[in-house]
Amino acid sequence: MDLPGRETDSMNYDVLVVGSGIGGMESALKLGDMGYKVLLVEKEASIGGKMILLSKVFPTLDCASCISTPKMAAAAHHPNVDLMVYSEVEEIDRNGKGTFNVKVRKKPTYVNPSLCTGCRQCETACNVAVPDQFNANLAARRAAYIAFPQAVPKKAVIEKEGSSPCTFTCPAGIKAHGYVALTRSGKYDEAFNLVLGETPLVGSLGRACYAPCEGECTRDMVEGAVPVRRIKRFIADRYYQGHREPVYSAVEKTKVHKVAVVGSGPAGLTAAYQLALKGYEVKIFEAQPLPGGMLRTALPSFRLPKAVVDRDISNVTALGVVIETGVRVEKISQLREEGFDAVFMATGTNKDVTLGVKGENLEGVRGSLDFLRSVNLGVEPSLKGKIVVVAGGGNVAVDSARAAVRLGAQRVIIQYRRGREDMPAHRWEVEAALGEGVDLQPFCAPVEFTGKNGRLAGVKSVRMQPGEPDSSGRRKPVPVKGSEFTTPADLVITAVGLTPSTGDFEKELKLNGNGTFAVNTETLQTPVPYIFAGGDAVTGPSMIVKAVGQGKRAAYFIDRFLSGESLDGADYDRRLGPVAGEAVLGRQESLSRLEPVAEKEIPLEESKAGFSEVELILSEEEARYSAGRCLDCGVCSECSQCAASCPANAVDLGMREEKRELEVGSVIVSTGFKLFPADAKPQYGYGKYKNVITGMQMDRLLAPTRPFNTILRPGDGKVPDSIAYILCTGSRDKTVGNPLCSRVCCMYSIKQNQLIMGSLPMADVTVYYIDIRAFSKGYEEFYNQAGGMGANFVKGRVARIDEQESGNLVLTYEDIDGGGVIQKAEHDMVVLSVGILPNTDPFGLFTGEELEQDDFAYVKETDEDVSPGKTSIDGVFVAGTASGAKDIPDTILHAGAAAAQAAAYVERIRRGK
């Protein structure tokens, strides 16, 4: 928005109007008509306030929309009125000139309003349902929504409170919440494609990812995390069953540059995939006979079947990426000479760290990678009858032990120098190994491998005990003197760490002390500009999903490099901060326990007998149930279906909030009122009895844009026959701290009585009241008209409501006109005519000078009798119900007065008086 400048002063606007209900709109329009420049700020996505949500107005029974919408359209199109919707005034400070410095926060709508046509396609495609505040929470809307059919502006908004913790924590930026939400909706292919947009390794990650997302899942604070990884496996397996090959073909090479990727592990494959999608010609060089890196060679097939790896890799090759296997790149510059414009080094950590103990070079002592590689290539001989000792406590050690079990070893021992709880391997993998009969020996460390004729015969080990804490804070294990013991062994597998094999490149690239490539950690660029490096070759041994993230990052910056764009300040990761789990749980008053689906595996004997995949897939029912446990932490799941469905390309999930600082001449506070929370009168059962609703909810049921097809009771969808109204709920009631009459409850209830009797001619309406206040023009006649139509008015305070099995409600009340006896009456629906309360939000807006409250916490009018709208701050005026309960005509009158006051003030400061 271009802020209008004025030739004669520095103000951006003459008047700021805070709040765009009927009062705010009226003030803005009057001032605009007078020629003043007005900024109208509204926190919701549409102007109109509460009035636009009403059915009709009293006593004329004019359509509320018919009255409101012309005002809304006029406010939106008035040449002197600018709107800022979905925006909040954060601070108002009166300055020495008598004008006001204002800070406004424009919340991101994630939809470009200039492109949005209001077609609601995004809303229909959205996969997150939330209560619809514009329908008094009677029904659902979507996270992507248009406030209501008459909204002005009629533009979609996407409700997003931040990143869901699962998505935020994923090193690869995979939108976990998104595919979980899609799975919940039964949109499995869309869920698969959402993951595929980030990485080709959907099936592999569905099995072998260590799922940091689950560690951050808010459900884990209740009864257990959503099984995000297993849901991913479900969608991958389901997709692959239906699509043996990718459905797409090679991408057109739109870029002139060629990229070489060295290494075909998770980082290399992901980088190649992303670069190919961007239109680059990409070739992967792999030293092993088959592609896949650690996925192929290190992870045993009982955890990750190689057919899954092959299918994942076909996602890459289908794009036209060529993988040349059995080729060891030893000189990067040669790739440059062969015409590659950029190189991504993703060579992983493909060398075992040695233990450094005597006898390590004996035949029968092997590194874990060497062992697992030959297992995965199917060339490892049977270990039947053999004793195998594995040294180490990480996942590779556990995988090696479990592989040895499957090769028929008579006994498999894991020796780890610390305690079981300190093992880097995941708890469930250790438990699985123990379940398969692996013998875990914690606090044991090999000190020598003994042998005969160059062949391993046994392992000499020493018992350990926790010593002093080391630099990491963990207690360093120290040997127990005299505790040595020997274990006969046919095979030792050392699994004490992995290291990169980067020696060939030390003349071309800078290496870190641990042999990893030195890179800019943001861009992954090495000191040689055209060479980038990532994955384990940079980070050291890590998670697959972290390597995937490195591959994605590398592709992004290689593209920028080849496009001639600066790599600095590229703002690669634009995710919003995570929503706190406590805040998510705080949205609900109660939360049902939904137990996680237990992990299921093939029978133990079958598992030990071969390399069949151990973990069983979730059934469709289990997957949807599990996805249904998601709490939608960020609200929007980032499933991107809104963007995919938008015909105008208006969805912009990268939009961020904007802060604006303005100078205005005067301020009108028109922030309206709040409704009394009906559950503060527990004897009426609101929130507990399904057929007790509020007056605002009934107004929504009566409105043409109602959430139901007609007036239905919420308990079971029955058209009610007998409806009771309880007036003065939360008004004139010192027990709830509100002694004031709300001035509108009698009349809106009588209005609803008449509308109900018009819509449901057979329905009985009974109004329980203390006295009817029909104080304004035409109100008494309106009241009498309702009686004439058949409304039954019973003078008496309702003491309590009890719910019957049928959902009907029995009211116990004092029948004042009947002699004060206690009576009971049964109705099938009760409407609580809730009163109105002050909105105290504006008091926090002002700095420097205090906006004073009256005795009831409304904005105080300091000179109400002769100067309506004037507040305690010179130049700040109040309009409508922000200063006290008013009906619509009084609100409009009051808003006009406030506009006149503001205009006079602006003229005064212009003249310097």
Place this chain on the structure above:
Amino acid sequence: MNGEVRDLREVIREELLMKDVILGAVKDGPRTVPEIASAIGRPSHEVLIWVMGLRRYGHLSETGEMTDEGYYRYGASAGEGS
């Protein structure tokens, strides 16, 4: 009346999970809210919320006249969201 009142946000969140279940329940013809509730084993007040959400997005619509007991029947529709 059947079932405790769960937090509204929780019930509404399940609408997209329940969509196929409810559409399955009306596969052979329109049903009232209590009939759908009985068929799927969920409380009527929760089913009403889901039915009205699905109605809003075009998956369900009311059919015919109100029953003698005062209920409308809802059946699958080929609306915007279907």
